[in-house]
Amino acid sequence: MKTFALWFASFFVPNHTLTANPDVRARYGVLEGWVSIVGNTLLFAVKLAIGLAVGSAALMADAIHTLSDSATSAVVIVGFKMSRKPSDSEHPFGHGRIEPVATLIIAILLFVAGFELLKHSITATLHPTVSKAGVVAIVIVTGTALAKELMARFSFALGDLIDSATLKADALHHRSDAFSTLLVVVALGASHLGYTQVDGIMGIGVSLVIFASAWGIAREAVNPLIGEAPSQVFLDEIEGACRSVTDVLGVHDIVVHNYGENRIVSLHIEVSHTLSALAIHEIAEDVEESVGRITQGMVVVHMDPINRDHPHYDTVLTEVQKVVAQDERVLTFHDLRIVGASLDRGTILFNITLNNNDRPTDHREVLRETRDKIQARFPGLDLLIKITPMFSYNP
Template structure:
């Protein structure tokens, strides 16, 4: 089905292979949205007519669920259209985050629909009035479930193709509707055996499925809005691009901000201390260009001069490594520097990265323990140790 879906999309979307282009992404969103709206409207009409004919609360509820799919698809279209708007004075980072906002709206609409269906289903249990549907009618309802599953796969394929959580959310909505229709079929079959309350019970099952779908969609939508961690493979690519530049000794404090298709990356680069300001500037530009090709965004580089030729650098390095390796709370350290030429007077500076299971209240304990261990090895040196924030990645 993937080949057919992408071929079908190519008939309506110009430059369909340029999936990183905001305009192309918007066309994919509009395409998926309109296909969903047309399909959902037809299925809503079929379910509603049958539901009214047999007086099935579950099927009428399912029809309304299908109609809400059209509303969420409309949100998809509007969200993609607004997200492609260029930057302006009030939104200098662009409008890319409107896409997850649209996804969150879809989740809210689902919660509302699920609550209304829950109330209607409970009333149906208290006063069951469902009629008996023919097996031919049940077969038609089953066909609508198959149609919704096809629509779900259609949307999932497009969502994966352009890496869009919004389209995947719409796909999940389609799949939930297909599942709820199967519950309705159980209720319609049960009516043949006199279990009229099964209609309301299955209606509750439909509403719970909608709640589960809404929660999953909302969770995916909120993550990019509050600032989720960048994927590990992207961070590894950034590190590799930095280390490939001549004279780069190390990279740390990688921070990635996403604003839809606009991405801002900041990082620290370690370079030999003896290089001239001009040489350091050229290295920074090379890193910015190299990382920019990978991320497609703006890159800001901070340069840290490291003196590995210091007469006591290796001694200090090995001792710090030993202390860090003995503490399970610490993942790694970076940016090690020594101020002063001797171990009788001067300062040792470095940053440490903690494991994820350390709370903020533990930070001071870790710092205190690390200082004591380093001070025992170098009693005459001052120590300046800092903890890297959670939002920065340190290899």
């Protein structure tokens, strides 16, 4: 289907192979929306006509479900067009997050449609009517289910091509409609055999399918709006880009902000304290350029001069490593610095990263225990230990 989708898009989307281009990406979204609207409108007319003719509550409910697909596809079109609006004084980060907002609207519309269908189907179950569906009508309705599955696969293919959660959400909407139509086919067949209540029961089943689809779509839409974690692969690429720059000793505190097509990345780089301010500035610019090629966004670099030539650095490093390794709540540490020339007087500074899979609720307890263990090893030194926040990632 992806090959067909790419071929079909070639007739409507200029430069259709440049799927990373924001304008091309938006055109793909608009194309999917219009194809869905046209297809859904035709299928709605067919289902409604047969539903009225045979008196099937489940089929008429399914027809409304199909019509709601057209409404959500219209939201897809508006969402993609608005997401391409440039930055302005009120929205300096652009309008890229309108796309997940559009996805959330799709989910809300689905919830509303599912609730209305549920009420209608309960009434049909309590007060059943005899459906007059014949074999021809059942075959036609089955054909509409196959048509919706093809539309779902087409939308999934376009969604994969441009990596769009919105198009995949619309595809799930199509697929839920196809599944609900198959339930209707069962209801029509049962009613044809004299089991009149099956029609309303299957209508309830259709509404439950819609609720399930709406919940899944809403969950996918909310994540980028709240601020979801970047993938480990993406973080590894950032780390690799940083370490590819000469004189970079380490990287930590990677923070990623996504605003649709606009992405902002900030990070800390460790370098030798012996380098000049000019050399450190040049390293920062090299890191920004290297990481920027991967992220395609703005990169902000904070430089941490580290004195690994301190006469007691290796001794302190070894002891800190032992303490961290013994505590499962602590994942790693970074930015180790020693102020003062001796171990009798001075300060040890470093940050610890907690294990997010088993993150303790009382951070003060972790800090206290870590501080006590280090203090026991270096009683003459002061300690300044900080916990890295969850949104800041460390290799």
